[in-house]
Amino acid sequence: MKSESVVIIGAGIIGLNVALVLAERGYASQTTIIAEHLPGDTSINYTSPWAGANFSAISASDKNALRWDKIGYNHLLNLAAKDGERAFVRATPSTEYWDEMPSRMKLDSMASYLKDYKEIPKKELPQGVAFGITFTTITINAPMHAHYLLQRLRHQYGVQVIRKKVSDITSGFLNKDTEVVFNCTGNAARSLKGVEDPKCYPTRGQILLAKATHINQSVMRHGKDYETYVIPRPYSKGNVILGGYMQKGVSTPDTIGEETKSILSRTKAMLPELDSPDTEILAAFAGLRPSREGGARVASEIVQVNDLKRKGLIVHNYGAGGTGFQAGYGMAVDAVESALVELQILQPNSARTIRSAL
Ligand SMILES: Cc1cc2nc3c(=O)[nH]c(=O)nc-3n(C[C@H](O)[C@H](O)[C@H](O)COP(=O)(O)OP(=O)(O)OC[C@H]3O[C@@H](n4cnc5c(N)ncnc54)[C@H](O)[C@@H]3O)c2cc1C
Structure with a gap:
C-alpha cells in the first residue's frame, strides 16, 4: 500500500488525532497529512494553537458529544499518566460552577467516568452559583501538545506530511491509490469547495x-x-x-x-x-x-472524483466548536471506524488490503 492511500486534510487537533488513531491501528505508512497550517504556525484561520485548554463540561449534551468526551478524557488521562511531560498534558484539580442548573443527563454521564468527581454542597457554593462540581481534569498546553503529536506522527510512526492549501476537498484524492480522504478542515468547512456546509x-x-x-x-x-x-x-x-x-x-x-x-x-x-x-x-x-449547528459532523460521504473518473470516500470530521482537544480523540475513533466500514462495503479488495496491515 502507498502512503497516499489515506489522506487527511488538516493538521489541527482534529486531523492530528485522526492520524494518531490510524497510526495506532497500523495504517501510518499509508497515511499522508496535507495542511495549509501546521503546528508551530499562528493564524486566525488555524484555531488549535489558541485553545486553553482543558477538559470541561462546556460540550453539548447529545449522545455523540457525551461519548466523544468520555473516550477523549480516558485517552488524555492515560497519556498524562504515561507520558504527560513529553505530551504536554497533566492531570489537574478542577472546579466548575454553573449559574443555572446543567442537564442531569450530562452530569450523570460525567459522574460515571471523571476521576474524583464530587458535587459541591449547596451551602459551599459562591454567591449566584446554582451548582458546582470538583474532579480531576486534564490540562493541555495546546500549541505544544499539537507539536508533540506532529513529531510523534512523523518520527515514531512515519506519517508523511505535506504543507499545501487545497482548493477543493476532492484534491485530497492525490492519485489512483487514494482510498479515503478525511476532511478535518475546521472553520474552512464552511467555504471549501465540495464541502460548503452552511451550518x-x-x-x-x-x-x-x-x-x-x-x-x-x-x-x-x-x-x-x-x-x-x-x-x-x-x-x-x-x-x-x-x-x-x-x-x-x-x-x-x-x-x-x-x-x-x-x-x-x-x-x-x-x-x-x-x-x-x-x-x-x-x-x-x-x-x-x-x-456547527447540531454539533460536529463525523460522517462519511461518497463523492464523484472527476480527475480520477471514479467515486471516492470522504470522511468528514469538523465542527468541534470548543471541544476539539477534549473530544478530538473520540471523534477520531468514530471517523476511522466509519472509513473502515465504508471501505469494506465499497471496495472490498482495498479494504482487505488496508485491514491486512493490522
Ligand atoms: C479561545 C479558545 C479556547 C479553547 N479552549 C478549549 C479547551 O479548553 N478545550 C478544548 O477541547 N477545546 C478548546 N477550544 C476549541 C479547540 O481549539 C477547537 O475545537 C480545535 O482547535 C479545532 O480543531 P480543528 O482541527 O477542527 O481546526 P483547526 O485547528 O483550525 O485546524 C484546521 C486545519 O485545516 C487546515 N485547512 C483548512 N482548510 C484547508 C485547505 N483548503 N487546504 C489545506 N489545509 C486546510 C488548516 O490549515 C489546519 O491545519 C478552544 C478554542 C478557542 C478559540
Whole structure:
C-alpha cells in the first residue's frame, strides 16, 4: 500500500488525532497529512494553537458529544499518566460552577467516568452559583501538545506530511491509490469547495496568557451568556490561560481592550489568588472555534472524483466548536471506524488490503 492511500486534510487537533488513531491501528505508512497550517504556525484561520485548554463540561449534551468526551478524557488521562511531560498534558484539580442548573443527563454521564468527581454542597457554593462540581481534569498546553503529536506522527510512526492549501476537498484524492480522504478542515468547512456546509460558523474567544506560578488548579464558571475560566498551562513554567468569550458568529481576529479588562475582573473575582503581584499578564489572543449547528459532523460521504473518473470516500470530521482537544480523540475513533466500514462495503479488495496491515 502507498502512503497516499489515506489522506487527511488538516493538521489541527482534529486531523492530528485522526492520524494518531490510524497510526495506532497500523495504517501510518499509508497515511499522508496535507495542511495549509501546521503546528508551530499562528493564524486566525488555524484555531488549535489558541485553545486553553482543558477538559470541561462546556460540550453539548447529545449522545455523540457525551461519548466523544468520555473516550477523549480516558485517552488524555492515560497519556498524562504515561507520558504527560513529553505530551504536554497533566492531570489537574478542577472546579466548575454553573449559574443555572446543567442537564442531569450530562452530569450523570460525567459522574460515571471523571476521576474524583464530587458535587459541591449547596451551602459551599459562591454567591449566584446554582451548582458546582470538583474532579480531576486534564490540562493541555495546546500549541505544544499539537507539536508533540506532529513529531510523534512523523518520527515514531512515519506519517508523511505535506504543507499545501487545497482548493477543493476532492484534491485530497492525490492519485489512483487514494482510498479515503478525511476532511478535518475546521472553520474552512464552511467555504471549501465540495464541502460548503452552511451550518458552520465561528465562535470567537479572547484569552489572556499570564504568568502565575502560584495557580495550580483549573476553575470555570458557566454563565447564561458568558464563560469565565482559569486554566494552568502544563509544562510552561507557570503560565495560565484566563478567559473568556463565546461570541457566536463573530470572526474578528483583533483583541479588544474592554474584553481584556472584563476577563481580568471576572477571573480575579472567581479565583481571588489571581489578584496578586505574582500574576503578570503577558499577552492577549483571539481564536475562532469551528462551531456547527447540531454539533460536529463525523460522517462519511461518497463523492464523484472527476480527475480520477471514479467515486471516492470522504470522511468528514469538523465542527468541534470548543471541544476539539477534549473530544478530538473520540471523534477520531468514530471517523476511522466509519472509513473502515465504508471501505469494506465499497471496495472490498482495498479494504482487505488496508485491514491486512493490522
Ligand atoms: C479561545 C479558545 C479556547 C479553547 N479552549 C478549549 C479547551 O479548553 N478545550 C478544548 O477541547 N477545546 C478548546 N477550544 C476549541 C479547540 O481549539 C477547537 O475545537 C480545535 O482547535 C479545532 O480543531 P480543528 O482541527 O477542527 O481546526 P483547526 O485547528 O483550525 O485546524 C484546521 C486545519 O485545516 C487546515 N485547512 C483548512 N482548510 C484547508 C485547505 N483548503 N487546504 C489545506 N489545509 C486546510 C488548516 O490549515 C489546519 O491545519 C478552544 C478554542 C478557542 C478559540
